[in-house]
Amino acid sequence: MTDFGFVRADMVPSKPAPINTSGVGAWFRKNLFATPLDGVLTILGLVFLVWIVPPLYNFFIGHAVGPGGTVEECRLENAGACWAYISSEMEFFIYGFYDIPEQWRPNIVFALGALLLIPLLIPKVPFKRTNAVLFLLVFPVVSYFLLAGGVFGLKPIPTEKWGGLLVTLIISVVGISCSFPLGIILALGRQSKMPVIKTLCIAFIELIRAVPLITILFMASIMLPLFMPQGTTVDKLLRALVGVTLFTSAYMAEVVRGGLQAIPRGQYEAGASLGLGYWQRMYFIILPQALKHVIPGIVNNFISLFKDTSLVYIVGMKDLLEAVKTKNDTALEWQSANTATTGYLFAAMVFWVFCFGMSRYSMYMERRLNTGYKR
């Protein structure tokens, strides 16, 4: 036997990829011009960008009048956004009619709120229970006395003077923190076997869900005073708070109920077989699972509540959007072609920042709590 075969001992050295599958050109071909349709779409996209970006850039930055600019600059023929107007009227947008020398009080409330809320939202920070008690029970009381005054020698500032972002935040924070537990209780009540509780919960939820928020606020502002004895007035901010909270809690209840229905019956029975009472079962077994399922729905409600706060203009409160609108209408010294547009853009940006923040945080929470299905 002679060796006549050839067995290659080592691999053929690999050649570089063909020129049309590597490098910049290939990336473009593959991602942008793979088919004629892709090519057309890419070109259309580019044309669109060229068409839309420069004017937007010019409006927002290029030709915009920055903070510290004058109204004359804003009135120039090709002037863009008038940011000078925003910076000049910022106090009204944030505090409304709140007395200017007293504005350190809302500032402290803002700072205190951030100081307590941020650690509460970061899972790693310890002392959650203390923190929650401080934020949910102590902070509202302190804030109320600080903002309203009349104690400790603070100048009393009636709620009619509160406005702008301050009111938007108060209504949304109070609305969110009150409507969430209320919604859970309503959802549990709706599933209760006790007929009175069940009927009351269903009646409340269905009544509130069947009317628009604007109607509830309108009712609170126009009908309510007629039924009250002469001279007794309920604070307008309180009316708005109650209206918004009741409204959101009805929606929240239905979202939570969705989560409750996703929990198999076996979980309830397992809890019962361990000898847990109703509330223990709910607190330790059912709600942690149920709420996890419906985080997107809950946050959806929070976001829509935040945006619905602008409806309190119905009761004559000046929230952020209404404060901007008021200044757009009345700040004659700032009138120019783009003043009102800039004002609304500013309001939109503020709303976007808050709503986007909530949305991102909820996605983070979902990932963190997604323990049961993580692969």
Added chain:
Amino acid sequence: MQKTLVTIALAASLGLAATTAQAAILDDVKAKGYVQCGVTGGVPGFSAPDSNNVWTGLEVDYCRALAAAIFNDADAVRYTSLTSQERFTALSAGEIDVLSRTTTWTMSRDTQLGISFVGTMFYDGQGFMVRKADGIASALDLSGAAICIESGTTTELNAADYFAANNLEFNTVVFVDQDEVVKAYEDGRCDVYTTDSSALAAERSKFAVPDDHIILPEIISKEPLGPVVRAGDSAWFNIARWTYFALLEAEELGVSSANVDEMLGSDNPAIKRLLGVEGDFGTPLGLTKDWAYQIVKLVGNYAESYERNVGPATPIGLERGLNALWRDGGIQYAPPIR
């Protein structure tokens, strides 16, 4: 059925309002320490936040005058922003003590809502604005012109009446919102913009080049705007009414916030009576003898307030017109204080 329920509820609430309206408002106000004043959400010149975020305007000045007369402190006022829907409810429910909110005095309001109009702070009326370049000089030239108008308002009805009465072709472009109307006019979608002349002036001041637009001389409706109080408390009504008259009387007598202290020494008996140097006209109102002095000192007379808020020197730039005193060709007239 539902209608009946609503009727019963309304009747009950109105009955409640009527029976409790007897409480003396002045005593309540004095006990509270401030006047609760219903204002607009923001109408330039009438009630609007100024650059220091404090309410200012012609109608705000009226509330300040009221506070000055009662408390010798023009700042003893709290303001409630009201929408036009809730203003009368807020007044009859006692949430506010006086409504000073660009409210037109009409018979049905005066007689059917349980409220009383105090007087006319500002005589307004519907007018027309056109572009100067169109060369229109009179509303009678507007036949067939496209008119931007807010739907469902008396503005629309007034214009229709006027055009029908003058045999003009009525051609409207209708919008739901005031801002849209202005925008449409500005963008050239119509030739004419019509609303109350004070609002026309305010809107014109917001245009890029206000001088390109003119307000035609014709005023086609009567819109007397004035403060309103709850009916049934004549003492409070008198205070509200004579506060307004004091503003006018001070202008007529040449007493202003600048010279009021010198005027205390004036020999003119009318001035002496106004300022409480001679006679006592305050005590019968439940106020102090120098009530009018305080009004003029702290707020000024009608002319000062007008010039400061809506006059030709302001961006709104309204001439006195009908709002001049009777002796200057207007119809503002106060009965004598004696």
